[in-house]
Amino acid sequence: MSVLRRTGQALLAPLLAVVIALVISALVMVAIGVDPFRALDVMVDFGDTPSQQVTAIIVVLNRAVPLFLAGLAVAVAFRMGLFNIGVEGQYRLATVLAAGAGAAVSLPGPVHVVFTIVVAMLVGAVWAGIVAVLKVTRGVSEVISSIMLNFIALGLASFLLTGPLRGSEPGASIITTKDIPESGWFPSLNGLLSALGLADPPRQLYGFLLVAIVVGVVVAVLLKRTRFGFDLRATGLSASAASASGVDAKRMVITTMLISGAVAGLIGLPDLLGSDHSYGTEFTSGLGFLGIAVALLGRNNPLGIAVAALLFAFLDRAAVPLQIAGIPSSVVTIIQGTIVLAVVIANEVARRFARRQAESGGAVHAATGGDGSSPGPDGGPPSGTGPALTNATGTAGRTDPTGSAS
Amino acid sequence: MSTAATTTSSKAPTRGPVTELFLGGGRGRRLTWILVGLLVLVSAVRVISGEQALTSSSTMAATLLLAVPLLLVALGGLFAERAGVVNIGLDGMMILGTWGAGFAGYQWGWQGAVLGGLVMGALGGLLHAVATVTFGVDHVISGVAINILAAGVVRFLSETLYVDNPAGGGVTQSPAMSSRPPTFSLPVLSSGPDLLGKLENQHWFLLSDLAGVLRGATNGVGVLTVIAVLLVPASYLLLWRTAFGLRLRSCGENPAAADSLGVPVYRLKYTAVIMSGALAGLGGVFLVFIANIYREGQTNGRGFIGLAALIFGNWRPGGLAAGAGLFGFADALQLRSRTAVVALLLLVAILLAAVAVVQASRRRFAQAITAAAFAAASLSAYLTVDELPEGIVSFTPHITTLLVLSLASQRLRMPKADGLVYRRGEH
Numbered sequence: 001m002s003v004l005r006r007t008g009q010a011l012l013a014p015l016l017a018v019v020i021a022l023v024i025s026a027l028v029m030v031a032i033g034v035d036p037f038r039a040l041d042v043m044v045d046f047g048d049t050p051s052q053q054v055t056a057i058i059v060v061l062n063r064a065v066p067l068f069l070a071g072l073a074v075a076v077a078f079r080m081g082l083f084n085i086g087v088e089g090q091y092r093l094a095t096v097l098a099a100g101a102g103a104a105v106s107l108p109g110p111v112h113v114v115f116t117i118v119v120a121m122l123v124g125a126v127w128a129g130i131v132a133v134l135k136v137t138r139g140v141s142e143v144i145s146s147i148m149l150n151f152i153a154l155g156l157a158s159f160l161l162t163g164p165l166r167g168s169e170p171g172a173s174i175i176t177t178k179d180i181p182e183s184g185w186f187p188s189l190n191g192l193l194s195a196l197g198l199a200d201p202p203r204q205l206y207g208f209l210l211v212a213i214v215v216g217v218v219v220a221v222l223l224k225r226t227r228f229g230f231d232l233r234a235t236g237l238s239a240s241a242a243s244a245s246g247v248d249a250k251r252m253v254i255t256t257m258l259i260s261g262a263v264a265g266l267i268g269l270p271d272l273l274g275s276d277h278s279y280g281t282e283f284t285s286g287l288g289f290l291g292i293a294v295a296l297l298g299r300n301n302p303l304g305i306a307v308a309a310l311l312f313a314f315l316d317r318a319a320v321p322l323q324i325a326g327i328p329s330s331v332v333t334i335i336q337g338t339i340v341l342a343v344v345i346a347n348e349v350a351r352r353f354a355r356r357q358a359e360s361g362g363a364v365h366a367a368t369g370g371d372g373s374s375p376g377p378d379g380g381p382p383s384g385t386g387p388a389l390t391n392a393t394g395t396a397g398r399t400d401p402t403g404s405a406s
Numbered sequence: 407m408s409t410a411a412t413t414t415s416s417k418a419p420t421r422g423p424v425t426e427l428f429l430g431g432g433r434g435r436r437l438t439w440i441l442v443g444l445l446v447l448v449s450a451v452r453v454i455s456g457e458q459a460l461t462s463s464s465t466m467a468a469t470l471l472l473a474v475p476l477l478l479v480a481l482g483g484l485f486a487e488r489a490g491v492v493n494i495g496l497d498g499m500m501i502l503g504t505w506g507a508g509f510a511g512y513q514w515g516w517q518g519a520v521l522g523g524l525v526m527g528a529l530g531g532l533l534h535a536v537a538t539v540t541f542g543v544d545h546v547i548s549g550v551a552i553n554i555l556a557a558g559v560v561r562f563l564s565e566t567l568y569v570d571n572p573a574g575g576g577v578t579q580s581p582a583m584s585s586r587p588p589t590f591s592l593p594v595l596s597s598g599p600d601l602l603g604k605l606e607n608q609h610w611f612l613l614s615d616l617a618g619v620l621r622g623a624t625n626g627v628g629v630l631t632v633i634a635v636l637l638v639p640a641s642y643l644l645l646w647r648t649a650f651g652l653r654l655r656s657c658g659e660n661p662a663a664a665d666s667l668g669v670p671v672y673r674l675k676y677t678a679v680i681m682s683g684a685l686a687g688l689g690g691v692f693l694v695f696i697a698n699i700y701r702e703g704q705t706n707g708r709g710f711i712g713l714a715a716l717i718f719g720n721w722r723p724g725g726l727a728a729g730a731g732l733f734g735f736a737d738a739l740q741l742r743s744r745t746a747v748v749a750l751l752l753l754v755a756i757l758l759a760a761v762a763v764v765q766a767s768r769r770r771f772a773q774a775i776t777a778a779a780f781a782a783a784s785l786s787a788y789l790t791v792d793e794l795p796e797g798i799v800s801f802t803p804h805i806t807t808l809l810v811l812s813l814a815s816q817r818l819r820m821p822k823a824d825g826l827v828y829r830r831g832e833h
Contacts, residue, residue, distance in 0.1 A: 147707075
């Protein structure tokens with residue numbers, strides 16, 4: 001029963017947020033004279049023939065894989081209370097270097113693919129590691145340093161693309177790196193589709209989907225079932241409590257950012273190894289920022305992130321059909337933006353609601369044992385040395401009287 | 407006689423007349439000396455490297471153009487963060503400001519553009535305030551969400567209002583503004599006979615540099631630049647010399663204590679964040695004034711650099727102005743001349759060598775050796791590199807930010823309750 005109730009509560013906030021966002025978007029559409037139901041109709045219309053429908057599903061899945069990885073990269077850091085806003089730079093730099101490395105070597109099939117993947121993960125990890133080292137040794141806020149490193153990474157990527165790693169002829173309008181040889185391509189899953197008895201469409205389903213699933217499971221196990229994951233989540237919930245119980249905060253920051261960066265390095269690979277085979281000026285951008293949205297929507301939980309990635313991918317796919325139907329395709333971005341904002345607000349309201357319930361349940365206990373007004377015998381001086389750190393622990397102890405009054 | 411001598415010597419026992427000249431007289435005099443020293447240094451580097459672009463009036467004018475939007479955004483950040491609300495959404499509010507300026511500008515001229523940018527930016531600020539103050543959402547998360555949302559909103563608005571608009575424009579840009587804002591020049595000195603310009607072209611050590619800087623700062627200055635520069639002392643006076651400012655800052659330092667003294671914390675936070683958005687929007691207006699048109703992606707992440715300038719300036723108006731000036735200069739230099747950026751390496755080498763000497767005299771040898779090593783590295787880079795490629799030069803301001811923050815972040819002090827969600831009665 002309690003499990004059912006808990007999952008119900010966990011799902012309630014995001015679902016409510018999505019509904020609210022859809023209502024707001026519908027109101028916006030009405031305001032500019034577009035019938036929202038017609039827009040919805042266009043968005044869910046996957047085509048008439050089985051081949052068209054399977055193609056549409058593949059487009060959604062192919063888009064969802066990088067979004068899922070991006071969300072995962074952000075979420076790993078988020079769970080520890082670190083904001084890795086630098087995912088965008090990490091994956092762009094990782095992809096351009098992986099494309100260069102993959103094109104430079106010639107290895108037998110699987111080894112070639114693994115080599116490219118390892119290069120991408122290493123680059124992503126190193127780039128995120130800079131943020132961690134600056135935070136730990138110099139006290140630079142990871143928010144600012146990762147934003148600055150985004151710009152630096154984009155500059156470096158454009159330098160590498162136009163300089164050392166350039167593969168296009170001079171004067172080409174779209175500049176790309178050299179193509180990765182066929183031994184380095186990731187096989188598609190279309191064989192699996194026909195084995196399932198579905199129509200074999202012209203579009204390739206990225207084989208990287210399997211890698212993403214494996215990475216998702218590994219991250220989920222790491223967070224939920226290991227000592228490291230426990231330390232990580234504990235630090236995220238209360239840094240002071242975690243360090244009091246013997247967690248090495250500095251090492252945790254560095255390890256977490258390295259993992260987050262390594263996952264971020266994978267984001268560009270589905271497109272790189274599955275269809276493009278080279279990095280160019282037209283390569284998919286903005287996945288890092290969308291990853292933040294996906295992680296928030298999925299509440300930093302791998303399964304939730306998968307659902308959020310599918311939802312965002314579904315919305316992205318709708319952009320082209322909407323354009324064809326004469327409806328502004330930026331409706332999609334509006335829906336995504338309002339979803340994110342509605343989700344963070346809904347999460348916060350739900351959290352506060354849950355806490356108030358827990359408090360009203362525990363109020364009797366507090367009244368019998370607590371001494372009310374005084375901060376407590378073991379609390380030491382009321383205003384501690386670190387206001388930011390003592391805050392989290394101080395809150396729980398002092399809310400009871402006012403909480404019941406309001 | 408002897409008592410008088412002992413009292414003066416006890417006041418400044420170790421300072422000789424020279425040290426007294428450089429370090430005495432409080433912050434104002436010291437700041438002046440730092441500025442003079444910097445000008446001499448840059449002037450020397452210009453003479454040695456022969457890079458006239460370093461202090462030319464056109465570079466200085468470009469510096470001013472590029473620094474003012476950062477200055478406005480950083481001032482916006484100052485109001486929000488002094489009230490305890492971290493504002494990562496500044497870039498989004500700036501984007502909204504550019505769109506508002508473009509929309510109002512093509513219909514009602516430059517005065518309309520200013521108003522439009524202010525209003526759109528303030529709306530973004532209002533959204534941030536609702537999320538963070540009323541609903542208690544994490545400040546960084548709300549800011550990121552606003553950045554994502556703003557990009558979508560302006561694209562959507564352009565798509566519905568500019569496509570098929572007889573005045574021009576399209577999905578990514580507005581019609582051109584119907585009037586340009588007025589500009590001012592100083593008569594005689596920088597226009598007309600243009601005495602400063604003549605002096606600058608002599609390329610004399612120090613004098614020409616000073617003339618270049620002055621001419622760049624007084625020739626063809628836009629009305630918004632004047633307002634922005636005046637806003638720096640105005641913000642200082644408002645925040646540090648009025649009751650309103652004291653109350654606003656108390657919300658950023660200790661909101662619970664402020665609340666118990668009857669300060670309306672929520673209302674002040676709302677006011678501060680809305681002002682913050684309006685200032686960021688004004689920064690966007692400035693960008694529209696430069697291009698005479700709204701274009702998508704016009705901010706190019708300037709909201710984030712403004713935020714960095716705020717931190718660089720230790721959450722104070724004068725400091726953030728210096729930060730905005732530094733980033734504006736780095737940006738102007740990389741736009742004007744890619745070879746001049748290489749000359750900056752020489753400047754960095756000299757500064758680091760000075761740091762090494764100071765650290766060695768204080769017997770901090772580890773720091774001294776590190777600084778000396780980096781000084782040698784940048785000197786050798788200056789001697790071997792002729793011209794940096796475009797991709798690398800483009801992030802000069804960002805790497806400057808990162809370097810400065812990693813060197814100075816431990817001396818910075820942000821408002822104590824900055825970024826903490828305040829719920830009345832929960833603290």
